Amino acid sequence: MSIEKIVDQALQDGYLTPSMEAEVGRICNTASELSIEEYMALDRLMGALLTGEVVVLPRKQFINVMEELVLSEAISQAVEIDKDGDQSLDVGDIAAYALNRLPPLYATTEEGAQYQRSRAKEELQSLIASQVKEAIARNLDRAAQNQTVLGQISDTPLLEQMNILLKAYAADYEPDDESEPSTPN
Template sequence: MSIQMIVHQALQDGYLTPTMEAEVGRICESASELSLEEYTALDQLMAALLAGQVVAMPHKQFINVMEELVVTEVITQVSELDDEQSKALDIADVAAYALNRLPPLYATSEEGAHYQRERAQNELHALIHKQSQEGIKRFLDRPQLPDRNPLDLPVRKDLLEQMNELLKTYAPD
């Protein structure tokens, strides 16, 4: 999708979604030089944003509590493995496997998140444990794919660095 098409869509809808914003950013970063039409469209978008004709949607107005619960469970289970196995694991892959097999638990407030955490502890703990365990087993059994393109393109990190980043993401303060 071009910048002009994105701006047209944003003006028509009155909203600039995070996906649209990311696509504009990707185009701007990948292009060595923008055309006059692209600059004009960006100026038009900026004016519409400043005038309130287009509203930029926040990136996240909700959380999936299940994500933090699964990441915590995966980290707990990985820490119980021997060093050689745990270094080979990608916590994000294991968590994604488990999350694809568990119900989402979305919340839009701290109270809602607290409710979802308690509900999961009472009703879903065994299922979270089982799916995380299955994710680890599947990850260890599959062949490594050398030319994978992960979403976040990080430099390869050891397990402790991955866990530290995940904990910082999910642990407030």
């Protein structure tokens, strides 16, 4: 969308949204030089903002309470596992896996976030714990697979080692016959 269209839309609606503001900023930052029309549109927008004809909508802050709860649970479970063995766990991967299987709990105020926290602790704590446990198990399985593959590489040539490693990371990948590169003669 052009600056002129954004300004026309803002004047028509009476407000400038955060996405409209970001688009104008992006255009101004990437253009090597603005046209006379673009400068005139920006001047109209500035005048409308100064007179109150157009108001800037504030950016809304959102809090996903589920992220906090899952991270706390992932850290506490990971600490327990780290005490028992020498496995290294990726808390970020664990949290992302669990979050993809849990409902988001968004809030826009601290009061709303507090409500979502108490509700989640009452209704969803066991689900959160089980999803984090599943994520940790998956993380440990993946680490064990990688150790097995790397442990198998010993006295083999470099290209064969790379082939084994690539097969381990892309186990489900099957190249099409058409996509294989042809060798020049």
